[in-house]
Amino acid sequence: MNRIVFLAPVIAFIALVGFFGIGLTKDPKELPSQLIDRPLPTFDLPGIAAAPGGGPGLASVTLKGEPALLNIFASWCAACPQEHPVLTRISAEGFPVYGIAWKDKPQDSRDWLTKWGNPYRATAADENGRTAIDLGVTGVPETFIVDKAGRVRFKQIGPISPEQWEATIKPLMAKLRAEA
């Protein structure tokens, strides 16, 4: 009985080392999304209106029926212009790209799209950032890959690089298209 008391610290320590050992194998920079394989949270946002092709607005149901990319951006975001040509290319290759302008004045978003060109099928304005909270957005740009059923399959934090598009995201889109 007494022996067990003295062994307790060792046992607790072994368990702890086990956890640390598992922790060692993880990349602490990776931030998984809670939404993977779950339906996209429902939202119905107003559009940024007058932008060329800005469209009337965007609701989560719009993203059902066909695999699509949902890109969160902002006119004030420094990394967004860097990602912009990639999005333009994705759009030109025939994949639907939707945009949500996060915490941005619609006028600023419109000016930004006029300046750089508009890759989005529809662009919504999330001025107060409420929808972004539902989506678990940690910053801009971020991109969600949504499948036919409207479920989130992948989340990209930070800009999509051309290499990433070719190597991981494009094959994923092709796979999602092939899914029944």
Place this chain on the structure above:
Amino acid sequence: MYAEIGHFALILAWLTALAQAVLPMVGAVRGDTALMAFGRSAAQVQAILIIFAFGLLMACFGLADFSVELVAEHAALNQPLAYRLAATWGNHEGSMLLWVLILALFGAGIGRFGDNLPPSLQARVLSIQAMISVAFLAFSLFTSNPFSRLSPAPLDGAELNPLLQDPGLVFHPPLLYLGYVGFSVTFSFAVAALLEGRADAAWARWMRPWVLAAWIPLTCGIALGSFWAYYELGWGGWWFWDPVENASLMPWLLGTALLHSAIVTEKRQALAGWTILLAILAFSLSLIGTFLVRSGILTSVHAFAVDPERGVFILAMIIGSTGTALGLFAWRAPLLKSGALFSGVSREAGLTLNNLFLMAVTAVVFLGTFYPVIMEAVSPADKISVGPPYYNLVFVPLSVPLLLLVTVGPMLAWKRDGLGRVGAKLKWPLLATLALAAGLVALFGLAKTVAALGLALGFWLILGGALVLARRWQGAAGLSLRLVRTTPAAVFGMALAHAGLGVTVAGISTMSGFAESKILVMREGETAALATMKVTLDRVGEAQGPNYQAFQAHFTVREKSLFGADSVRNLDSERRFFPVSRNQTTEAGIGTSLLGNSYIAIGDQQNGPRGPGLVVRIYHHPLVGWIWFGGLMMAMGGAASLADRRFRIGAPLRAPARSAGPLLAPAE
């Protein structure tokens, strides 16, 4: 050239440590005095070699030798010399070297000042100390060599993170390391006691100064770190429950427990096994805390996965030291006979309760700190962090009974006491505290009950400190000067430390209940009012520092004083931009006084409703300085205790004679 000589000195130190790890231990087992004596000289040689290596690395920083990779990454030419030198330990490799330096200094200290120890115990302690040294020197040499060269050498270096270019950094890490590494000595003492199968009053008395030697700088280091965060991070918080802070708090909590349990072992030969366990855990938490945080398993600043070699090395080191020690504990500690019995109401019982509470508090901090790691291992999809609400919920309820107990403990008699007798001693202090609590609640209103009770608790602790001295000094005929004169330094130390804790508690309670803040856009000439302050923005301007450009705002603060005339002072608040590293820092304008601080931080220029202005945050922080001053008082109490001559004379002669046979000798 310096770098190569330094590297070479480090290799020699490693070889010395290898010899020191093996030979004295063999000597202790065989009873060979020559081999045991080798430990003492080896410890000194090792210390000299590492001092030399550290000095050479500092010289590389001082001379701005950018062909050394570490210097190129953390120093720049336009950086002031003091910060360039401080950059020596402001990075991973250099701070590892500081770690082994302090470790070697403590080792040399045991060799130099440990003459009153039995030779075999000293030899074992030095040998275990050297094993830790071998591991850390190997870590330094093989995975994080500070002397690596860079070719081609750049013309100028990247600079130290500007947040760290501050007098706080010059002293904060060395103080913390003194604490962390200091616990290596108590760890070595504990393991040596397990190996010798002897943990008696004399052993506890030998170890206790080393506990204090670690605890004092750790206390100062934590207080200084908290103060640094307060004035440098720019929003007036003084504790964030950040994993890095918790990593320093946990060894401190256990060190405090160890400090108290060692008293019981020293005075009454009881709790020996518990004291050993605490000594092992205090150092283990220093290790686990420092390295897991540093290695990025918790914070994502430096990824563990990026350098698996380092991570595996660290884990191996933790398994090697803590695992072995705990295994040894499980095997040998049951053989130590438990010591003298004591009743449920006694000084020993009070100290045991203190230990249980401190252990529980440490456990909840530990759980909060490492929960994310454990959670992620169990369910990889969940990435969580634990924040202040958790700590406020669990830390406060566990601390309050502990704090209440602090004043009661010293009033208890050793071995056996009665509740009635203790009650009689504490009747008036208790009534005074309750009256103060009721008065404060009435004064501040029910909404501030928690803060009022916290203040009363602080008063109770300060009173407890005074009471220790008052009771000690009271002779048969009132205050006795002879008793004042003969009071041991340790008693002053206890009184000061307990009162210091009270000062800290009063500061924390007032800050949590009465701190006020305001964010607004101000233009030149405008005045804002907050609490008892009136703040005027006089003018804004730019200034050039040695390696930064500053945007300054000058304020005049008028504060209503309790006594007569208002106080008027000028505060400057700055934002500094460091072009080399492209970083910004905030230098808040802080006006300090005994009763509280006024704290002004500035943000960006912004367009307010009345045109362009400057974002200004004004804080009123009542009694905030007490938080750190209390910490300083605790450290001074520790220092007074350390100065007690009892530690410098031999082991107590009376204690072993009084007990019937060796109480804590192995049972076999």
